Each structure stands twice: as structure tokens, then as C-alpha cells.
Amino acid sequence: MTVRQPTPVGQTVGIKVPPTAVVIFGASGDLTHRKIIPAFYHLQKNGHLPDGMAIIGFARREQSEQQFREGLRQSLEDFSHTQPIDQSVWTALESHLYYHKGDLSNPEDYVALAERLRTLPEASAFRENHLFYLATAPNFFPVVAENLGKAGLHAREGVTGCRRLIVEKPFGTDLPSARSLNETLHKVFPERCIFRIDHYLGKENVQNLLYFRFGNSIFEPLWDRRYIDHVQITVAETQTIGSRGGYYDMAGASRDMLQNHLMQLFTLIAMEPPASLEAESIRDEKVKVLRSVPTPTSEEVLRNSVRAQYGPGILGGRTVRPYREEDRVSRRSLTETYVCLRLEIDNWRWSGVPFYLRTGKALSQQYTEICIVFHRPPCVLFAHSLKHIARNWLKIRIQPIEGIHLLFNTKVPAQPLIQEARMNFYYRRQDHYFPEAYERLLLDALIGESTLFTRSDEVEQAWRIVDAVQEAWKEEELDRLPLYAPGSMGPVEAEELLRREGRRWGDPPCEEEEQLLE
Known part of the structure; x- marks a missing residue:
């Protein structure tokens, strides 16, 4: 079977990622180590990250920047979907990884973060292009958003770059809580700047x-x-x-x-x-x-x-x-x-x-x-040989073996009977x-493409x-x-x-x- 090169959903083809400062809140957590950093590694490996990128981990844990980097390197060994790790790619990414100790509930730590962003070596490249990733427990989503606003890191008039917010699920626990969270986020980020991520x-x-x-x-x-x-x-x-x-x-x-x-x-x-x-x-x-x-x-x-x-x-x-x-x-x-x-x-x-x-x-x-x-098709023509004809079905397999499968009916050779037949297409x-799901979604968020977000x-x-x-x-x-x-x-x-x-x-x-x- 000949398959032509697919065109992705959205507008990512041919668009260059602008230099951006990515701040990951909850950087010591499981999501950062299992999904986010491996995704950035593969974006770096595939040439999607420009010079001038900076990735800052924000968490309460007491650790040095070197310890933070070493922990992330080990996570790549454990969770990257491609092995072995390319040391030259990691070296290029590692030089733009930073750690900022802070309490999610303390507004002063966000003021310190704003100052840190202004003084990073890449600051002249990313300027005010900021992407804030809420990889925290859900109860901190409104807290982080409000504190970003208090520190002047929210999306507002007069900012020359783009400031965006990625929010993980669960997005609320019911309709009233989802509405309340939306209202809180909209006070500091307009809807076009909010990226609610669903990795599916x-x-x-x-x-x-x-x-x-x-x-x-x-x-x-x-x-x-x-x-x-x-x-x-x-x-x-x-x-x-x-x-x-x-x-x-x-x-x-x-x-x-x-x-x-x-x-x-x-x-x-x-x-x-x-x-x-x-x-x-x-x-x-x-x-x-x-x-x-x-x-x-x-x-x-x-x-x-x-x-x-x-x-x-x-x-x-x-x-x-x-x-x-x-x-x-x-x-x-x-x-x-x-x-x-x-x-x-x-x-x-x-x-x-x-x-x-x-x-x-x-x-x-x-x-x-x-x-x-x-x-089900009518059985009039085949009533002498069977009571029912199998229904045709079309299966679209999302995971783990991505593919498309079609079931149809056909004649049994040398017999006046019907049998089921299948046509199978496998992506791999x-x-x-x-690319892994987070790799694609992070790339879209960096360029502001919101099709795959909720x-x-x-x-x-x-x-x-x-x-x-x-x-x-x-x-x-x-x-x-x-x-x-x-x-x-x-x-x-x-x-x-x-x-x-x-x-x-x-x-x-x-x-x-x-x-x-x-």
C-alpha cells in the first residue's frame, strides 16, 4: 500500500517556534519528569526548538540547578520513547534548563521569578514570550494564575510578546467549579492564551x-x-x-x-x-x-x-x-x-x-x-443460507496499535455462503x-496553535x-x-x-x- 505524507491538523507546518521562556510550575513532580521534559528533548532532537529558548522549573524542593538537571537526565533514561539518549542533544537542551525555588502560594516568589526571567542569558532573545505550564495539583491552578497576575506576568496590553498558560486536567470537578476556574483564569489570561491540555x-x-x-x-x-x-x-x-x-x-x-x-x-x-x-x-x-x-x-x-x-x-x-x-x-x-x-x-x-x-x-x-x-443489510437474497448477515463496521484504533479496520461481507470460495472479511491499515x-502526544501539544502551544486544546x-x-x-x-x-x-x-x-x-x-x-x- 502506498501512503502519501500526511498533513497535520492545525497550522504547525512550516512555522518557526519563536524563542520562548517556558516556566513549569510543579517541576519536581511526576508529570514533568515522565512527559514534559522528554517532550522537550525530542523537540530539541528534531530541530524544533530555536536558540534563545529557556526552560525554568519552579518548585518548593531545595535543590541546586545541577541537581535539577541531573534528575531530568535520569528521567530521560527512564521515560524517553527513543533510546539511547543522544548526549549532544541533551547537552544542547541542558544548557537552557534552570531551577527556581518557590512556593506556589507565595506572591513574592513570583516577583522573584519575574526578575529571574529578565536576567537569564536568553532574555534578550525571548523577551516577553512566556509559556507558563501548570503541572501542579488542580487546587493550585487559580492560585498560580492569580499570583502571575500580581507579579505582572499575565497577558495584558503593552506586552510586546505572547504570554500563554497551559492547564492540565482535571479542569474542575463539576460545572460550577469549571465555571469558577474559567472566570479566575480569564481575569489574567484571555481565552486565546489559555491552552487546556488533553493528551488524547x-x-x-x-x-x-x-x-x-x-x-x-x-x-x-x-x-x-x-x-x-x-x-x-x-x-x-x-x-x-x-x-x-x-x-x-x-x-x-x-x-x-x-x-x-x-x-x-x-x-x-x-x-x-x-x-x-x-x-x-x-x-x-x-x-x-x-x-x-x-x-x-x-x-x-x-x-x-x-x-x-x-x-x-x-x-x-x-x-x-x-x-x-x-x-x-x-x-x-x-x-x-x-x-x-x-x-x-x-x-x-x-x-x-x-x-x-x-x-x-x-x-x-x-x-x-x-x-x-x-x-445490517436486508437478508432477502440469502434467506436460504443464513438468518443474519454480519453488520459492516469501521474501527479507528487510537492506541496502542494505531490503525483503521473495515469489516465487510464476501462469498466463501466454492460455496454459496457469506463470510466476514477485513481490511487493515496500520500506521506504524x-x-x-x-511524536508522543505531549511533544506535539507543546509544539502547538509554543506557536499559539490551539486546535488540539479544549x-x-x-x-x-x-x-x-x-x-x-x-x-x-x-x-x-x-x-x-x-x-x-x-x-x-x-x-x-x-x-x-x-x-x-x-x-x-x-x-x-x-x-x-x-x-x-x-
Whole structure:
């Protein structure tokens, strides 16, 4: 198969990154070491970072600049997706890494940071181009933003450069908190300067959704209620909650995954064609999808959702405790580690087409995919040989083995029977470099390309839907949630949700897929 060089979403092609000072708040944390610094290393390695860049780590830990650099070097050894580390690339990046000891809650430390930025060796190059990365606990998001404003480091009139803010998820815990956070951030940074990061949008096959849909005349005419029976979106994880019990027991699968990752995939697969590939055109259409989802009543939520917890069992050869016995989890917890939700979009294209969104911990396989299931063809011609013809489906695999798969029906050789056949496309068979999600998203933020970031109204609309689900669940008088076995694909109730409408979940990836790539 011949594959032409793809064009990325957005406007990053051919645009040079301006010299910028990047300040990472929470620089001693896991995110900085696992994702952010490896992303900057690969940007440096691929020639995307200009001279005049400076990266400043801001944290409370007492350490020297050399200790900070050595710790980051070790993180590259542990977490970079390319090995071995190129020492010449690291040396070039290391010379622009700095450490600034500060307390996130102390306004004076931000004043000192502002002075540090003015006196760095690269200051004459980056001037007032600043990118502030909030790699902190969520409760510090408004604190950091307000203190940046007090120190004069916010985006304002008279600043000759660009000052931008990257905010990690979770963006609020419900609709009121998301609105409050938006209001706080907007006091110091306008919406165009706020980049709410969702790493799923940086994945190659997520970016490919727009090109696949709108760049192929054989698929887009079929992309509506006339031909599509239903859509399945799955984000399956094999990990348990691990050491995240304190956070997870307050969030659950609906807040941790449904409100952001699954809603992003949902909007991209259902959106109308945008007027252009510019950020606002794409984001406008994504918001329209969410606004077209009616706020479900409690009765609708309880009929169209499933929540459950993983119980005890064996997963990957090791014993798994039930969720309620995990560290820092309430022994009476009703927090879900699995959620399945049936949604409908009240517009012309999708009226009557159900979308099934599911995600869970401790499942049998780790994968993310969108499955478009088409209407079953009439069986009149083949009634003598079979009762049903398999539905055609189109699977877009986001991870781990990115690809596109099509199932269709064909004749069995030498017999008057029908069999299923598949056509498979695998991204990694192409001779292209695959950037990690954070690498792509950081590059976009540096040049101000916001297509792959979430806008404030999109966040709020997603919370509107998830809040309705949470409120309905609160009204249930339950002592415990249904349990599912670790290493399964979830509770039987999720299977029944589809079965009662004559549908079933698509099969997870088969082990043969990895062999196909060898």
C-alpha cells in the first residue's frame, strides 16, 4: 500500500517556534519528569526548538540547578520513547534548563521569578514570550494564575510578546467549579492564551479523524443516521488505580475519563464539517455536538448508564484487591472504576443513533478505539443460507496499535455462503516519525496553535452532561456497586445495555495484530 505524507491538523507546518521562556510550575513532580521534559528533548532532537529558548522549573524542593538537571537526565533514561539518549542533544537542551525555588502560594516568589526571567542569558532573545505550564495539583491552578497576575506576568496590553498558560486536567470537578476556574483564569489570561491540555488530542490517530472523515468521499456520505446503526467508543485500561486512591475515590471513571478523553473522541467523530482547519472553526463544531446532547433526566441516566467497581481477582499474573480495599479508598465507596453511558445527539445527522461510551480500570486489554457500526443489510437474497448477515463496521484504533479496520461481507470460495472479511491499515507500517502526544501539544502551544486544546465552553458543556449523570446516581439508594472481575471487559450489565437493543460490544484487539507489525 502506498501512503502519501500526511498533513497535520492545525497550522504547525512550516512555522518557526519563536524563542520562548517556558516556566513549569510543579517541576519536581511526576508529570514533568515522565512527559514534559522528554517532550522537550525530542523537540530539541528534531530541530524544533530555536536558540534563545529557556526552560525554568519552579518548585518548593531545595535543590541546586545541577541537581535539577541531573534528575531530568535520569528521567530521560527512564521515560524517553527513543533510546539511547543522544548526549549532544541533551547537552544542547541542558544548557537552557534552570531551577527556581518557590512556593506556589507565595506572591513574592513570583516577583522573584519575574526578575529571574529578565536576567537569564536568553532574555534578550525571548523577551516577553512566556509559556507558563501548570503541572501542579488542580487546587493550585487559580492560585498560580492569580499570583502571575500580581507579579505582572499575565497577558495584558503593552506586552510586546505572547504570554500563554497551559492547564492540565482535571479542569474542575463539576460545572460550577469549571465555571469558577474559567472566570479566575480569564481575569489574567484571555481565552486565546489559555491552552487546556488533553493528551488524547495529541495522539496521531485522533488528529487523523478529521482527515479520514472529510478527506474521503467514500465514507463521509455514509456518516449519518441513514447508514450508521450506532457508534461505540472504548477507552480500556489494564491498570488498577494503583497509588491514586485518594484522588480516584473523589473522581471516579466519569470525572477522570468520561468528561474529557471520551467526550473529545465523541465530538470529533460526530461533528459537522468545519469551515476550515483553523482552531476556532473546529472547536465551534465540537461544541455544537455537546450542545445538541439534551441534558438527560435521572430516569434516562439510570436506564442508559452502567457503573461498577472491579472486585478481587487475578490480572496479569498478580492478585488484585477489590477496589474498596485499595489504599486510601473508603470501605463503603460508591465510586465507579467502570462507566458505560448511552448518549444521543438531537440533530439532523444523528437523530436516533445511539453512541455508547465506556471506560474502565483493570480490564483485559489496554486499548482505545472508535467503532462505527453500520445498519445490517436486508437478508432477502440469502434467506436460504443464513438468518443474519454480519453488520459492516469501521474501527479507528487510537492506541496502542494505531490503525483503521473495515469489516465487510464476501462469498466463501466454492460455496454459496457469506463470510466476514477485513481490511487493515496500520500506521506504524509507514516510515514516519511518531511524536508522543505531549511533544506535539507543546509544539502547538509554543506557536499559539490551539486546535488540539479544549475551549472553555467545551469544558462546561461536557460537565453539564456528566453532572446530570452524577446527580442521577446520587439519587439511587445503593449500598454497593456491581462488581466485575479483573481481566474481564467489564460488568455483565454493560453487555446487557447493548443486548436489550439487539447490539453487542465489538471484540477487543486480537493478539495477531502485534504479529502483523513484525
